[in-house]
Amino acid sequence: MRLKKISLGPKLYIAVCFLFFYLPIAVTMFFSFNSSKSLTHFTGFSLHWYEKLLTDQNILAAVYVSISIAIFATIISTILGTITAIGLSKSRKVLKEWILNVNNIPIMNPDIVTAISLMILFTSARLERGYITMLLAHIAFCTPFVITSVYPKVRSMDHNLADVAMDLGATPFQALTKVIVPLLRPGIFAGMLLAFTMSLDDFVVSYFVTGNGVANISIIVYNMTKRINPTINALSTLLILAVVIVLVGVNLWPAIKAKRRGNPKYQAVTKRKSKKLVPILAGICIIAVGITCVTQFSAISSKQVLRVFNSGEYIDMDLIAQFEDEYDCQVVYETFDSNESMYTKLQSGATYDILVPSDYMIERLIEEDYLKKIDWKQITHKDDIIPSLMENNEFDPKNEYTVPYYWGTVGILYDTNVVDEEDLAQGWEILRNPKYKGDLYMYDSERDSFMIALKTLGYSMNTTNKKELLEAYDWLIQQRETMDPVYVGDDVMDNMISGNKALAVVYSGDGTYVIDENEDMSFFVPEQGSNVWTDGMVVTKDCNNMELACQFMDFFLDKEVAIQNTEYIGYDSAVQSVYDYYREGDYAGNPGCGPDTSNPLNEVFRNQPQKIKAFTANLWTKIKSHK
C-alpha cells in the first residue's frame, strides 16, 4: 500500500519469520526422501515411503475423510454462519447477546471439553458414531469462527445499501445475494478459510466423536506415532505440495495471464472469470465426494462386518487384509492408546465386536457385563495356546472370555555405555539413583508406575491398603523431585533407539524392538518382581456374529499368521508353536524375548474395587501434576 520502497531490514524480518514457520515442514519434506527410517541422518535418496503411502488403504481413506469433511463442514458452516451474522445485526438485543455469547463457547472452550461434551451428546441422543457425527461436530465448531469473522463486516457495512436495492425493486433474496454478500465477501472468505483450516487440522474433537473405523488424517497420525513412520512425512509432503499448488495457482493464474497479454482490461475480465471458477470447483468437489460416498457405503453394506478395537500398532494390517480376502468380510479396525481410554470409549456407547485389552481390564469388563462367552468349539487352534496362559488366570478364572493374544513383563531398558552394570543390582531403585538424574524415562501408566513403587517397597502391586499406596505415592513424588524423570508414552521407543536417555521403563516386547534397532541397549526385569501381563482378545455383548469373531481370533492363532504378526509387533505370542519357534531360532537368548516369569514376586494386575481405583487415580493425578 503505502511506502514506495521497502528496505532490506523488514524484508529480512519476513524471511526469518517464514523460516521459523517452514523449518519443521522443510525438515519433514526432506526426510520423506530418506531411504532409512531416521529423522536425523540422511542415508540416501529413495521414494520408498511414497510407494508405501500410495498402497496404504488406511491412509488414503483418512485423506478422503479429512478432505471431504473439511469441504462439507466449510460449505455448510459458511452458509449458516453468514446468514446468522446478517440476521444477527438486526435481531433483538437479547437474541443477539445469546448468540454471541453461546457462539464464543466453542471458540474459547478447550477442544477437549467441546469434544467430550459432543461425545456425551451424541451418546445420549443414540446417534451411531462415524462420518455423520464427525461432520456435525465439525460444523458445530467451525460455524462460530465464520460468525466472528463475518459479523464485524456486517456491522461496519452500510445498511442503507440493502434497503436502497429493495426500494429499487430487488427482492430480499436478490438484495442478499447481489448487495449484502458481495459487500461481506472479505469477511466470508476469511471465515471460510478459518473453517476449512480448523476442520482439516482438527484432532481432538474428531477423535472423540468418531466411530466405526472412520478416521481422519490426525487420528491416523496419532495412531501411527508408536513407531517412527516416514510414510507420514511422505503424506505431509504431498499434502503441502497440493495445498501450495492449488492456492498459488488460484491466486497467481489471473495475474500471469494478464501479464502475458499486457492488457489491464483483460485482467478485469479474468478476475471476474476466476470468481466463477470457485463455485464451479466447489461443485466438482461436492459431486466427486458424493460419488465416492455412495460407492463406499454400497461396498460396505454387501459384506459381513467385524468391528475390532485394538491397541495402536498392535497388529500387522496386511494380515487383516488377508483375513478379509479369505473370509469375504470387512474388518472395521480402530485403535486406542490405553486400556483406560478404551474403557472410556466403550462407556460412551461405542460398539465393537472384538476388543484386545489387558488382564485387569478384561476382569473389569467381565464384572461389568460387557463381554460374551467365547464359543471355544470354534477355536480350532485352542490347543496351541501356551497352557500357562490358559490356566490359573485370576482375571478370567474359567477362561470363558479370553483368547490370549500377546504377553510379557515390565522391566528397565538401559544404555550399556552409560549405566554401570553394578547399579543394576539396585533393581527398580536404580530409577532413584542420583547418578542418572535427568537421564530416564518413566512409562506413562498409572498402574505400572505404582507397581514399580510398590514392588520396591516390598508390597503387592494389587494392594488395597491405603497406607501402602500412600507410601508408593511418596516414593514416586520423591522420584519426581530428585530425578527429574520424563513420563512418556510409546514415543519411548524412538527416544531409546536414538539413545536420548540412559534408562527407561518399558514392556518386554518394546525392549526387544529397541534392542533390535540399537545394540547398545539392554533389558532387565528387577528381582523385586514385576507385572506379568496378558493381552487377550475378547468378544463384546454387542457382537452379533460370533462365528466371524471366532474365525478372526482363530486366524490370529494360526502359526504362520502369528509368526508374521509377531515379526511386526515384536511381543511374545501366546501361541506355543510360535513361542518355541523364537526360543529355538535367532532370538534365543534375547533378553526381551520369552518373558522370564519364574520369579515368585511377579504378579498379574487385578481389577481393583472402585474406591481404591478412585483413591489411586487421585494420587496419580497429583504425581503427574507435581511440580
Place this chain on the structure above:
Amino acid sequence: MRHFKGLAYPYVAWSFALIALPLLLIVLYAVTSGDNSLITIHFTLDNFRKIGDPVYMNVFAKSLEIGLIVTLICLVMAYPLAYIISWFNDEIQSILILVVTIPMWINTLLRTYAWVSLLSDNGLISQLLGIVGIHAPAMMYTNFAVIIGLVCDLLPFMVIPIHTSLTKMDYSLVEAAKDLGANNFQTFRKVILKLSLPGVINGVTLVFLCSISSFVVPVLLGGRQYMLIGNLIEQQFISIGDWNFGSAISVLLAIAILIVMSLMRRIDPDEKGEK
C-alpha cells in the same frame, strides 16, 4: 435490512442443540458424583473443592504463565510481520498472507512431530550446534520446547487478525496525521496502533485461549508429566475416568475465560462503538 432478521433463528436452535446442551451436560457432570450414570445421580460440590488443592492450583498457574509467554512472543513476532506485510501492494500481500496460512493447513500433529526430530537430544539442532562446537542443553521435554511448538502453531492466528485490521483501516487518517505534523513514530503510536487494536485483541484472545488449553503440543514436546490445564482435563477424562472432576475443571476454566473475554471486550473500541 429488517427483512433479514429471521435469518438468525435457525442458528438459535442449532447453537442450543450442539453448543449449549452439551455444555449443560458438562455442568451436570461437574456438580454430581458417582459412576456417571443418570440413575444414581448425586449432587455435590466436592469436585470443585478438590481443585483448591495446591497441586492443581500450580497447574493453573503454570498454564497461565505459558499462555502469557506464548501470547507475548506471538504478539511481538506477529505485529511487525503483519505490519510489514501490509506495506506491500495487494497482490504481494495476498501471497504473503497465503504463505502465513499454508502451515495451518498442514496437520498440527505432523508439524509438532517435525519439531520433535529437530529438538530431541540427538536431533538436528543439537547436531548442528555440535558441529560449530557448542554443546546444546537438553531442549526436548522442557518449557522451551513447548513454547516453541505453541508459538509456531499459533502465530498465524495472531498475524491474520492484525493484518486484517491493518488493511481495513482508513488510510486517510494516517495521511491526515502526517499532514498535521506527526512524525512516523507518532503516527504509528497514535493512529495505526490504535486502529489496529481490534485485530490485536482478537489475535491475543485466540492465541491465549488456544495456548492455555492445548494438550497435544505439551504431550509431544513436554512429556506426559508436563501438566497444563488441557492435559489435566484430558487425563481425567481419558486415563483416569473421573469425568466429574474433569468437568469441574472445565467449568472453572470456562468461567475464568469468560471473565477474561469480557475484560477484553471492554478494551475493544469496536464494541464500544456499537449503538
